[in-house]
Amino acid sequence: MPLIERAQELQPALVRLRRALHQDPELGLDLPRTQEKVLAALDGLPLEITLGKGLSSVTAVLRGGRSGGAVLLRGDMDALPVTERSGVDYASRVPGAMHACGHDLHTAGLVGAATLLSERREQLHGDVVFMFQPGEEGHNGASAMIEEGVLDAAGKPLDAAYALHVAANTLPGGWVATRPGTVTSASDQLSVTVRGKGGHGSTPYSAKDPIPVACEIVTAIQTWVTRRFDLFDPAVVTVGTFHAGTTQNVIPETATFKATVRSYSETAHERLIEGLPRLVRGIAEAHGIEAEVTYDVMYPVTVNAPDETALALETARDLFGEDQVWQAPNASNGSEDFAFVLRRVPGAMLMVGAAPEGADVAHAPMNHSPLAVFDDTVLARQAALLTALAERRLAQGAAA
Numbered sequence: 001m002p003l004i005e006r007a008q009e010l011q012p013a014l015v016r017l018r019r020a021l022h023q024d025p026e027l028g029l030d031l032p033r034t035q036e037k038v039l040a041a042l043d044g045l046p047l048e049i050t051l052g053k054g055l056s057s058v059t060a061v062l063r064g065g066r067s068g069g070a071v072l073l074r075g076d077m078d079a080l081p082v083t084e085r086s087g088v089d090y091a092s093r094v095p096g097a098m099h100a101c102g103h104d105l106h107t108a109g110l111v112g113a114a115t116l117l118s119e120r121r122e123q124l125h126g127d128v129v130f131m132f133q134p135g136e137e138g139h140n141g142a143s144a145m146i147e148e149g150v151l152d153a154a155g156k157p158l159d160a161a162y163a164l165h166v167a168a169n170t171l172p173g174g175w176v177a178t179r180p181g182t183v184t185s186a187s188d189q190l191s192v193t194v195r196g197k198g199g200h201g202s203t204p205y206s207a208k209d210p211i212p213v214a215c216e217i218v219t220a221i222q223t224w225v226t227r228r229f230d231l232f233d234p235a236v237v238t239v240g241t242f243h244a245g246t247t248q249n250v251i252p253e254t255a256t257f258k259a260t261v262r263s264y265s266e267t268a269h270e271r272l273i274e275g276l277p278r279l280v281r282g283i284a285e286a287h288g289i290e291a292e293v294t295y296d297v298m299y300p301v302t303v304n305a306p307d308e309t310a311l312a313l314e315t316a317r318d319l320f321g322e323d324q325v326w327q328a329p330n331a332s333n334g335s336e337d338f339a340f341v342l343r344r345v346p347g348a349m350l351m352v353g354a355a356p357e358g359a360d361v362a363h364a365p366m367n368h369s370p371l372a373v374f375d376d377t378v379l380a381r382q383a384a385l386l387t388a389l390a391e392r393r394l395a396q397g398a399a400a
């Protein structure tokens, strides 16, 4: 039976699983009820299963019937601290938690791929590692799973790694999009405390006023970004908080601010990590005042390998037709901890449109919105695409 038809047969079971996950979302690295549902859905499949120690991950290895290498398929499983207002009849029953980024679809789609590949394993040229990952939303669950050995789960080096991410808007339902190179931005956080010496507002020369120094740093950052970064390899620094002082005639001890820092290449990312703290400290020092700087590197840029991207686009075109597969011109401004997997293993991350039929994709609520709606009908496509990618990549490796 053709892959896509068999995937369609699994669709009702995948929808049931997805909706059960959607109604019962969990946050962060500890997702015990989600883990339980995944284990129940995988029950009976010929998989070697390992559970996470420091997080509720599930790593499942399928051994192919023919010899060959190994590939990894990843699905993240965590929800967001958002109270759902989408109006769907399977909406979250947990106040303050919602699958607003569609990770419930990623989980169910990966279960679908595990089922399909298990059925077809006699023809499989090697092994597949299924990475069910908690804590994508700011908890770096990917690195935690890497530390616990997910990349070595097959007992041999991985040839490639793939992940899908659904989109509630932008792409029409069922469409697939990706690009070679950077697919999501790096995301860091800059925190600054300018430490002066408090005093009377009438006598600034006897104090050390942190406010004008902090203001100068904020504007200098914007100037620095325009002078130090290639227009076609930009950086974005947005100061989102700024706090100082209590009243008009008191010079405060400190002024503090925080910024989000985004970049789209390793080069730009390295320049920010090295240059921003130096700029902040240098301006403070010029005023004879001290600045404490914390630069937290969160997620690096997610970089798709050209060959793996070409294979992924070709596979999607063969499955779904030329007109529903799009090579995106730009990276997304979001960020992803799958970046840490792609730093070690060549691979690709693909976007899959999950907007409901008839939705105006240009204006539909986006991922992370309490109003976001992700349509189930895309589940069979996710499962078929991941399955075909694993099969083709393993066959390619065996032929090489």
Ligand SMILES: [Zn+2]
Pocket: 101, 102, 103, 136, 165
């Ligand atoms: Zn997400």
